[in-house]
Amino acid sequence: MANDANGACVVIGAGDATGAAIARAFAREGMTACVARRPRHTDALEALAQSIRDDGGKAIAMPTDARDEAAMIALFDRIEAEVAPIEAAIFNIGANVNFAVAETTAQVYRKVWEMGAFAGFLTGREAAKRMIPRGRGTIIFTGATASLRGGAGYCAFAGAKHALRALAQSMARELGPKNIHVAHVIIDGAIDTEFIRGLTPDIDAKRADDAVLVPDAIAQNYLWLHRQPRSAWTHELDLRPWKEKF
16 A cells, blocks of 8 residues: 555545535645546546646546446545555545426436436445544535435425435445544535636626635635544535525
8 A cells, every 4th residue: 555644635526616616625635646537528627626636736637427426436546556555535526417307308317317416425435444544534525405405306406416415415424433434515606617707697796705605715614524523523614605505
């Protein structure tokens, strides 16, 4: 096994906004950020890893389809063998789609479940297999408003996010006594991303008024969860701008 004293943080779903911010936050702590998303995003993933290295951190781009069991096993094996012990595993795949229920095909529902729930199970299982023998580690799952309530047109997304939340609860009850911190973070509001900026004409005003979630602020909460003393662990944390309705 590789022996980097600061360990590795694997981010599954290291996109351009929240996932990238999480990877940067953990890299600034001295950990090696192992960033993963689907192979078709390899160029963007390499750019993210390079930007972290340019800032003085350690990062490795590891393109992986998180729905592929063999690929996920190989990813975790590689990190443990070549990089460092995995101290934190972050599952951050979104899978947000909007279809009326009558127009939601079996293929769409299954794909969203694979991305938002099954891939989370693979991430959690593979992280747990490495952390249990060491008796330490942090596993964090990114949820959404849909983790708590299914909105009209979001039957597939809500189903996946509800399943992910239940997985996190089950794992926390099983792994907490083994000194492994499992947390579920509900992102209850719009995040300042390129996609949201394209949909929100007044995004600049919202950003200036702290009325939209900022990826770097989200990332600081993930880092805080990882640092928490075990005498006061948080399992579920909900994040929203101060102007967002409950």
